[in-house]
Each structure stands twice: as C-alpha cells, then as structure tokens.
Amino acid sequence: MSQPDPDFEALLHHLKQTRGFDFTGYKRSSLVRRVARRMSQVGVTEYGDYLDYLELHAEEFTALFNTILINVTGFFRDPEAWEYLRTEVLPALLAGKGATEPVRVWSAGCASGEEAYTLAILLAEMLGPAEFRDRVKIYATDVDEEALAYARQGTYSEREVAGVPDELREQYFEQLGGRFTFRKDLRRSVIFGRNDLVQDAPISRIDLLVCRNTLMYFNAETQARILARFHFGLSDPGVLFLGKAEMLLSHGATVMPVDLKRRTFRKAPRTAPQNGTLFADPLPVVVRTAPDGLDLLRDEAVLASPLAQVVLNADGLIAVVNRQAEVLFGISTRDVGRPFRDLELSYRPLELRRHIEKALEERRTVRITDVTYNRGPEVVHLEVQVSPLANGDVEPLGVSVAFHDVTDFRRLQDELEQANRQLETAYEELQSTNEELETTNEELQSTNEELETMNEELQSTNDELQTINDELQDRTGELDRSNDFLETILTSLRAGVVVVGPELVVQVWNHQAEELWGLxxxxAVGEHLLNLDIGLPLDQVRPVVRGTLAGDDGPQEVLLAAINRRGRSIDVRVVASPLRGEAGAVVGAILTMEEAAGVEDVVVR
Structure with missing residues (x-):
C-alpha cells in the first residue's frame, strides 16, 4: 500500500478539528478522488492551498461535504432486496414480537430520508397506520446536517418519488403542485438526528438495522469498529440489512448471513466455542477378552499418531511420549518418569499446568486455540487438547495432552480472509465509483435541462431579434426611399441648395450648387461655409445666415455679385430660411442660391 500523503492527512485533521467530521476512517482511494474533484472545481491543485482556501471561504465546507458524502439514495432502491425484506424478514420479525411490543428500527446513513420513509411505508402496510403510530419508532441518522434538514421536511420532487408504486404514492404522500409530502401523521414516528457511526454511541435495542451502501466507504478497521457498535445496538435476534456492495465475508464473529444475495444478516451470538471432539471422553468399558499383543498395539498406535501427544499419569509424571512430540518439542522416551512440571513444555508455548488441573477437576476435555510456537525461525500454530483419562467413574488415571499442528490450515484461512477482504474492497470501490457516476449523471442531466431551457430562451430571443431586424430593414428601406426622393427633389431644383448647421458646417450641397461654383x-459637405473657396462673397452672406440662426422672422435675402465656375460674373440671389427641429427650435439654415439676370446694384433686404 502507498504511504499516506501528509498534506492530505493534515486536511482531514483540520476538517475533524474545525467541523467535527472525522473522515480518517474512510477509504483513501475514494476520499482522495472526491476531494480532488472538489479542488478542481475551485481551481486548486495542492492540498495546502485548498486548506488555505477553506479557511478563507467558510461556505466551501458545505460544498466539500456534499461532494464527499455522496447521498445517492431513493425510495425502494434495489426493489428485489426490499421485496425480500417485506415478504421474509419483516413478517418473521413481527411474529417474534408481542402484540403491543414496540418495534425499533434504525436507518443508519439515511441521507435525505428516502430509505427511512420506505421502511415506514412497509411497516405501515403490514401493521396498519394506527398500530404503526402506536408501536413503531424509526431512528434515521446521518452526519450530514443539510441532508437531515431536507429529510425532516419529507417533501420530494416527482422524479425523487418515481420509485414509489402509484398506489402507495397516492396513499402515503400528499401532492401540492409538483412536490410530494409524506403523511404528517406517520412522519412523527420517523425521528431524524445526527450520528457519526465512527465516534458516536449506537442506538440500543434495535430490531432491524438498515445501513445500505455506507460501510463500503470505510476501511476494514473502521468497518470492524462500526460493526461492533451495530452488534451492541441490535437486539437478540436483530437483523442487519446492508447494501449490495457489502458482503461482510470476513466478519463472521459479529454477524451471520441470513441471505447473502439480499445482504441480510443476523446478530451473531457471543458464546464460548464448543469443546473439540478430537479426543472425546472414553466410552463405557465393555469387558471383552483382549486379543494377544493388545498392549503393544496400543503403544505403537500412540507412538505413530500424527498428532504430538504426551500422556501423564495421576501423579503428574510423564508416562508416554510419541514420536511426533519428540520431533516438535525435543522431548523423548528418556523423559518418561520425569515430573511434567520440570519440562519446558509445561509452560512453553503456553502454561499447560492450569489447563491440566482444570481438565482433571471438571473431568472434561479442555481445548486451547490460537497457540503460537516459535520453533527457531519457523512459527507453528497449534491447537491443544487436554483430555482426562479415567477407568469408568473412579479417580482419573492421568491426562492426555495432544498438540494439533494447524499451521497450514491457519495460513489458508488467513489467505482466504485476505482474499475476502480484497474482494469486498474491490466490490465496494466499484459500487462507490458507480454511485459517483450516478451523481455525475444526475448533475449532467440537470445541466442538460438548464442548457435546453437556455437554448429555448436564446431561440426566443433570436426570434425577437429577427423580428426587430425585419422591422429595421423595412424602416431602412423606407428611409432609403425617402432619401432617394429627397435627393430627387434637391437635384430637380434649379437653384443651388446648401444646408448648414448651427456652427455653419455644410450638411447638404446639391447638384445645382456644384454647377454654380464648381465644388x-x-x-463641400463637412466643411465650414465661410472656408469654402467659391466665387461668392461669403463674408456678405454671413450676416444673413447669422440672422436666420438667431431666429429672425421670415427668410433673409441678399443679392450679390459673384463669379460662377466658368469665371463669368453673375448676380446671385441668396435666400436664407430657418431649418427647424422638434418644438420649432432653429437647428440650422437652408440657403438657396439662384442667378438673377439684369440686376445692377446689390440690394440687401
């Protein structure tokens, strides 16, 4: 296994110290993956930088916890397992209870409450609403306060209650708009509260404990601690209902499978192991004529036994040592007759004298398991059986001490347990990844719906813009036609027409003005009128234009001598009229210039 990242462990320690969330018992692979996902969303790559980010942005804790605590749940999730619970587990559980005896259920890791309300529906269907309210208490716990707050409301969207059969949805939910609320009278029996499975004490006297797809997020050591708490909390016999990712193949001392396929287990009894049967108490003696050489045959049978065996007489002296005992412990027939207490074997690899005394006193076989014997560099695992030897009901003749070498069995058992743990871990990791993918898929579906809505809005906006564009094109066409019409009028006039603004900047200069002055x-357009180089004395036009711009009544007229574009002297009549805008305000002047024949003097009016 790879060494833990100290920066990552420091981040977990900070979450535990500041927010009370202890993630140190979670599997590092999935935990690192989820934290990295949240870090990428805020644009941080180093754990130390993310720790600084958390200290500066308190709201980030909520987003991080929502990412780590993937609340993938639903009503009647895995229908086959829930059907087995309804048809097999709950009827047997209720049958073992008195008619008025309370039923206590614990939904551990309840997330947003769908699982707890599913249990309420099943029990209410079996007991009836009235008896359910009187007898049932469902304790729903989680570490996520935000999920618990949502669960307490008992209100879900149409998509969230899609797993509830139609007839049950109509019976147990009240619809308001697009939301469905669980019945208030039954909701009082579902009690939500915060409980950390790793740190907090378990709820006691539980008949049914439902903890689905929660244990798979914890490492093996933390799983064992949680299961020990579950064992304490379950009544006898209590039922544990897990998720499809949790097989518990290596926890036989805590729970026993009822149906491994549906992940239902029963509380394992805490009883002492039964005595071994390798050396049972001797059968009643039947007096028969002994065959010849029977004593020699018995001696050889003991000496050739594959089990290491030492036989003591009633005085504690060694009577028999077989060949396997010689090989295993280094004692031999030379030790026959010696007090057993003088041998190293009496206290190594374990203290045998008290077990011998117990076997003789209670007149029964005593079995000692998990004995480790270091024979040089080799470690041997033994099971020891101490059996009293008696002739009927009289005083014991002695005791037989047999050593069974279970090293190979123990090795195979360890390998099997390790393989089971690896299988569980791989399966849990697969399920965890699958739930993360489900969450991602839901987020993508939500994003897709938002994009579809945005696309519809953009399409609507595009249609509006298209309508506005059509209107603008129509107005542009009208404006072009108006401009063409105005241009036609200006071109058709015999007089030169010049339009100037308040600053005497030329805005219009028609074709006849070009013909008169050759510009x-x-x-001309955009130039100051008085700066134009034409054959018209503009300094004499200035007072007329100024008067018009000043708002003098009527048009201003002046007759001037000028030189046209051909260099010929002409008399030109210049008439200035005000150009009025909104509210009648003067915004410019219109000058009409026309050649006047037969005028000899300059007249100004």
Missing amino acids: RRDE
Whole structure:
C-alpha cells in the first residue's frame, strides 16, 4: 500500500478539528478522488492551498461535504432486496414480537430520508397506520446536517418519488403542485438526528438495522469498529440489512448471513466455542477378552499418531511420549518418569499446568486455540487438547495432552480472509465509483435541462431579434426611399441648395450648387461655409445666415455679385430660411442660391 500523503492527512485533521467530521476512517482511494474533484472545481491543485482556501471561504465546507458524502439514495432502491425484506424478514420479525411490543428500527446513513420513509411505508402496510403510530419508532441518522434538514421536511420532487408504486404514492404522500409530502401523521414516528457511526454511541435495542451502501466507504478497521457498535445496538435476534456492495465475508464473529444475495444478516451470538471432539471422553468399558499383543498395539498406535501427544499419569509424571512430540518439542522416551512440571513444555508455548488441573477437576476435555510456537525461525500454530483419562467413574488415571499442528490450515484461512477482504474492497470501490457516476449523471442531466431551457430562451430571443431586424430593414428601406426622393427633389431644383448647421458646417450641397461654383459635394459637405473657396462673397452672406440662426422672422435675402465656375460674373440671389427641429427650435439654415439676370446694384433686404 502507498504511504499516506501528509498534506492530505493534515486536511482531514483540520476538517475533524474545525467541523467535527472525522473522515480518517474512510477509504483513501475514494476520499482522495472526491476531494480532488472538489479542488478542481475551485481551481486548486495542492492540498495546502485548498486548506488555505477553506479557511478563507467558510461556505466551501458545505460544498466539500456534499461532494464527499455522496447521498445517492431513493425510495425502494434495489426493489428485489426490499421485496425480500417485506415478504421474509419483516413478517418473521413481527411474529417474534408481542402484540403491543414496540418495534425499533434504525436507518443508519439515511441521507435525505428516502430509505427511512420506505421502511415506514412497509411497516405501515403490514401493521396498519394506527398500530404503526402506536408501536413503531424509526431512528434515521446521518452526519450530514443539510441532508437531515431536507429529510425532516419529507417533501420530494416527482422524479425523487418515481420509485414509489402509484398506489402507495397516492396513499402515503400528499401532492401540492409538483412536490410530494409524506403523511404528517406517520412522519412523527420517523425521528431524524445526527450520528457519526465512527465516534458516536449506537442506538440500543434495535430490531432491524438498515445501513445500505455506507460501510463500503470505510476501511476494514473502521468497518470492524462500526460493526461492533451495530452488534451492541441490535437486539437478540436483530437483523442487519446492508447494501449490495457489502458482503461482510470476513466478519463472521459479529454477524451471520441470513441471505447473502439480499445482504441480510443476523446478530451473531457471543458464546464460548464448543469443546473439540478430537479426543472425546472414553466410552463405557465393555469387558471383552483382549486379543494377544493388545498392549503393544496400543503403544505403537500412540507412538505413530500424527498428532504430538504426551500422556501423564495421576501423579503428574510423564508416562508416554510419541514420536511426533519428540520431533516438535525435543522431548523423548528418556523423559518418561520425569515430573511434567520440570519440562519446558509445561509452560512453553503456553502454561499447560492450569489447563491440566482444570481438565482433571471438571473431568472434561479442555481445548486451547490460537497457540503460537516459535520453533527457531519457523512459527507453528497449534491447537491443544487436554483430555482426562479415567477407568469408568473412579479417580482419573492421568491426562492426555495432544498438540494439533494447524499451521497450514491457519495460513489458508488467513489467505482466504485476505482474499475476502480484497474482494469486498474491490466490490465496494466499484459500487462507490458507480454511485459517483450516478451523481455525475444526475448533475449532467440537470445541466442538460438548464442548457435546453437556455437554448429555448436564446431561440426566443433570436426570434425577437429577427423580428426587430425585419422591422429595421423595412424602416431602412423606407428611409432609403425617402432619401432617394429627397435627393430627387434637391437635384430637380434649379437653384443651388446648401444646408448648414448651427456652427455653419455644410450638411447638404446639391447638384445645382456644384454647377454654380464648381465644388463637388464631397469637397463641400463637412466643411465650414465661410472656408469654402467659391466665387461668392461669403463674408456678405454671413450676416444673413447669422440672422436666420438667431431666429429672425421670415427668410433673409441678399443679392450679390459673384463669379460662377466658368469665371463669368453673375448676380446671385441668396435666400436664407430657418431649418427647424422638434418644438420649432432653429437647428440650422437652408440657403438657396439662384442667378438673377439684369440686376445692377446689390440690394440687401
């Protein structure tokens, strides 16, 4: 296994110290993956930087916990398992209770409450609503306060209650708009509260404990601690209902499988192991004529036994040592007749004298398991059986001490347990990843719905813009036609027309003005009127234009001598009229210039 990252462990310690969430018992692979996912969302790559980010942004804790505590749940999730619970487990559980005896259920790791309310529906269907309210208490716990707050409301969307059969949804939920609320009278029997399975004490006297797809997030050591708490909390016989990712193949001392396929287990009894049967008490003696050489045959049978065996007489002296005992412990027939207490074997590999005394006193076989014997570099695992030897009901003749070498069995058992743990871990990791993918899929579906809504809004906006564009095109066409019409009018006039603004900047210069003065439109428009180089004495036009811009009544007229574009002297009549805008305000002046024949004097009016 890879060494833990100290920066990551420091982050977990900070979460435990500041927020009371202890994630140190969670599996590091899935935990690292989820924290990394949240870090990528806020644009942080180092655990130390993310720790600083958490200290600066208190709201980030909620987002992080929601990412770590994947609340993937639903009503009647894995229907086959719930059907087995309804048809097999709950009827047997209720049959073992008195008619008025309370039924206590614990939903551990309840997330947003769907699982707890599913239990309420099943029990209410079996007992009836009235008896359910009187007898049943469902304790629903989780470490996520936000999920618990949502669960207490008991209100879910149409998509969240999709797993509830139609007839049950109509019977146990009240619909308001697009939301479904669990019946208030039954909701009082479902009690939500915070409980950390790793740190907090378990709820006691539980008949049914439901903890689905929660243990798989913890490492093996933490799982064992939680299961010990579950064992304490369950009544006898209590039922444990787990998720499909949790097989508990290596926890036979705590729970026993009822149906491994549906992940239902029963509390294992805490009883002492039964005595071994390798050396049973001797059968009643039947007096028969002994065959010849029977004593020699018995001696050889003991000496050739595959089990190491030492036989003591009633005085505690060694009577028999077989060949396997010689090989295993180094004692031999030379030790026959010696007091057993003088041998190293009497206290190594374990203290045998008190077990011998117990076997003689109680007249029964005493079995000692899990004995480890270091024979040089080799470690031998033994099971020891101490059997009293008696002739009927008289005083014991002695005691037989047999040593069974279970090293190979123990090794195979350890390998099997390790393989089971690896299988459980791999399966739990697969299920955890699957739930993360389910969460991601739900987020993607939500994002897709938002994008579809946004696309519809954009399409609507596009249609509006298209309508506005069509209107603008129509108005542009009208404006172009108006401009063309105005241009036609200006071109058709015999007089030169010039339009100036308040600052005497030329805005319009028609074709006839070009013909009079030889200055093109693009050369005149945008220039100051008095700066134009034409054959018209503009300094004499200035007072007329100024008067018009000042708002003098009526048009201003002046007759001036000028030189046209051909260099010929002409008389020009210049008439200035005000150009009025909104509310009648003067915004410019319109000058019409037309050649006047037969005028000899300059007249100003």
